[in-house]
Amino acid sequence: MKPRRIDHLVALFSHLCALTLLLLMVTLVGYLLYRGHHTIDRELFFGWADPWQALTFQRQVFDGLFPALIGTTLLVGLAILIAAPIGLAAGIYLAEYARGTTRTVLNLLFDLLSAIPSIVIGLFGLAVAIVLHRWFPGRFGPCLLLSALCLALLVLPYLIRATQNALESIDPQIRQSGRSMGASKLQNLFYILLPHRLPELTSGLILAIGRCAEDTAVIMLTGVVATAGVPHSILQNYEAIPFYIYTVASQYTDATELNRGFSAALILITLCCGLFLLAFFIQHHLQRRLLFRQEKP
């Protein structure tokens, strides 16, 4: 075959592949929109309860997504609250302090941590709960706190990598200008390096939030249940959107319930893609603006 013709065939192949992927995505989102859009209303969220009473926690919602939404929000908030400081600190250590063998070993271990399947981390959480249960009977079982801790462990490597990459990609000139004006290493870090990379750090954090919100495997072993209502303490069971979708898929009884599952899937995909787009926007547009402002005297 002539090289020209091979080239055309490869071109055709690449266009077909891209088109296939695009069509698959359009089908996925289109189908969810088609099946899920018309059930998104007040009843989907609050069931038969009065929205105002539900929002002020005066009345429990039993047949709506409201408890699941609250559960997911609490879960993600708690997990990020735990993971963000540790991830930031560990990332700073890796980028600024660790050298030689320590650095290699830590890098390897964080790669390992990020490669561990989420269900294994969930099982680890369950195992910890079992061990704790043996020591303090009746005190500590699968609950919101345990899930949040496990999710924190799941996103920790992402946060560490985001911090590390953000700091390591800083221009040496910027790094040294602070030091040359007499700033200590810590002052340099907190007043120059971290603010300089704020957009990247923020977008890393937002991506971690998305990762927490979508994960189902970890929470299904560590305390999520199908009906729990709004949790009153972090040591209780709770509901979450991804798990709601899973339960609908495995045990729906009628068309109404199924449509709710589609709506929930639509909400979750919107949430995750929205978070991604927010992170993307911050990284690409805000960064330019921040830099522009910094360039002005």
Add this chain to the structure above:
Amino acid sequence: MKYLFQWAAFGSALLTAAIFVILYLLSLPLLSQGTLWTVLWQPWDPQHGSFGIYPMVVTSLSSAFVAVAISTPLCFGCALFITQYGPRNIRRWMLNLVRLMGSIPTVVYGFTALFLLVPRMREALGGSGLNIATASLILALLIAPTLILFFVDSITQSSQRDCHTVTALGGTRAQVIRHAVLPQAWPGLVNGILLGLGRAMGDTLISLMLAGNSVQTPDALTDSARTLTAHIALVIAADVASLEFRSLFACAIVLYLFSALLVIGVRWINHSQPLSQRRML
């Protein structure tokens, strides 16, 4: 302050090891019947006191490998589209779309496939439509962003000088790819495939919802079967001390070791390459 950073780093690193230790300790009652090796090769037959995880290992491996086999050509085509063949103004959009794909929750993939793909598979293959092939098809879609992003990264990082040389000698774009890009980009391509394999094997929801979950050693891709991850998710035995429950930890150890093996493989490839791409992972 430095010590605070240090403790955070060492603490997180220690947790990685702690996960393995706890999994190992809790699977000891099962492992004391033999070694991890025998547990790996025995069939699952609780009535006769055999808690081997061989069927799950086979299913996990086969579904992951099939997913990668489906996904690799598709993703390579997409990567070529993004780097070489696509219209210039569309390339960037395509890349961003692929990034966006990475943020789609796996449970949504599973849920949608249950209503879009499973009925088609039922018509085409008979049975319930829940089988390894169905799961593999969706897993292929799940790992596509990982593969494409790695492929694109490694293709764009290969030296422009060689590409220009081939072009200057009258080579077509396909010849540039064959003679200039591929010889340099292959470590990145292999890395992407390995990590995709890890993601496919580690995913729970898709195989749980689509693979059928029956505990037999599958004979064909059209059989209903259970992966390691689905096994962990399904058996919430009430009796925590039972051997059935302990088998979950054996599954988790296999998954842990497999992902560790992949990470080490990726690092080994990166280091064996002089133009090492340290920030690939």
